[in-house]
Amino acid sequence: QNPAPGRLLSSVSIPSINLTTLTFANGTRVLLKPTDFKNDEVLLSGYREGGSNAYPVTDGLNADFAASLDGITGLGAFTPNDLPKVLAGKSLSINAGLSASADEFSARASAADLESLLQLLYLQFTDVRRDPDLFEAFSGKVKPLLAASGNNPNTAFADFYNRQLYADHPRSAVLPTQAQMDALDFERAYAINREHFGNANGFTFVLVGAFDLEQATALVTAYIGGLPSD
Numbered sequence: 001q002n003p004a005p006g007r008l009l010s011s012v013s014i015p016s017i018n019l020t021t022l023t024f025a026n027g028t029r030v031l032l033k034p035t036d037f038k039n040d041e042v043l044l045s046g047y048r049e050g051g052s053n054a055y056p057v058t059d060g061l062n063a064d065f066a067a068s069l070d071g072i073t074g075l076g077a078f079t080p081n082d083l084p085k086v087l088a089g090k091s092l093s094i095n096a097g098l099s100a101s102a103d104e105f106s107a108r109a110s111a112a113d114l115e116s117l118l119q120l121l122y123l124q125f126t127d128v129r130r131d132p133d134l135f136e137a138f139s140g141k142v143k144p145l146l147a148a149s150g151n152n153p154n155t156a157f158a159d160f161y162n163r164q165l166y167a168d169h170p171r172s173a174v175l176p177t178q179a180q181m182d183a184l185d186f187e188r189a190y191a192i193n194r195e196h197f198g199n200a201n202g203f204t205f206v207l208v209g210a211f212d213l214e215q216a217t218a219l220v221t222a223y224i225g226g227l228p229s230d
Contacts, residue, residue, distance in 0.1 A: 002222055003222055003227075006025060006224070007024060017033070018035075019032070020217070022221070026200055026226070027201030028203050033206070033207070034212070037209075038210060042108065042114050044109075050102055051098055051102045057171060058180055059183060060176060066189045067193065069135075073128065073129040074134070076123050076127045091110040094107035111209070114216065118224070128197070135186035198228065201229040203227075
């Protein structure tokens with residue numbers, strides 16, 4: 001079922017650079033720029049101040065994996081194994097991320113799959129799967145790899161270099177601590193995900209590429225303008 005279109009507050013065009021900015025009542029803003037560099041590609045990015053630095057150092061792994069829950073537990077009714085089957089024949093990808101100070105999205109799709117891409121974005125905000133069992137299976141595989149990562153000379157050197165550069169600040173470490181691995185927990189990771197990607201207020205999205213402005217405006221009004229917001 002498609003979301004109800006959001007309420008458009010303003011539409012401002014700058015013809016000289018072929019840019020249209022839409023502002024919605026849910027606090028999102030979308031910049032649309034049709035281009036002819038490639039005739040079958042659209043790129044979408046999203047940004048909002050936020051990120052993982054607001055959390056204790058012990059939450060480092062929970063914050064790292066919070067943005068990747070779609071690939072660990074899935075979206076909507078679809079597990080990570082189901083999603084490629086559902087999307088078979090489509091050309092698209094989307095990634096959510098938490099940097100130190102920002103909430104981010106990066107995505108690309110063929111021109112024909114723009115709506116499918118926006119549907120996935122909508123699910124990122126509204127229906128990340130709650131599946132502790134899948135997360136537990138994931139963490140059971142990743143913890144031994146993290147514990148052994150210090151045996152890699154490149155990783156060990158990067159950790160040493162960062163610690164020296166930043167005077168051994170706890171956020172400078174590349175290698176996770178045992179406390180961070182012990183704190184890795186589905187409910188905590190899920191809560192962090194919802195804090196950052198369950199509310200679209202303040203996000204700016206930029207859509208560029210091979211699309212029709214009128215059609216794209218209708219799609220983003222529904223799938224971005226209709227995102228949940230507090």
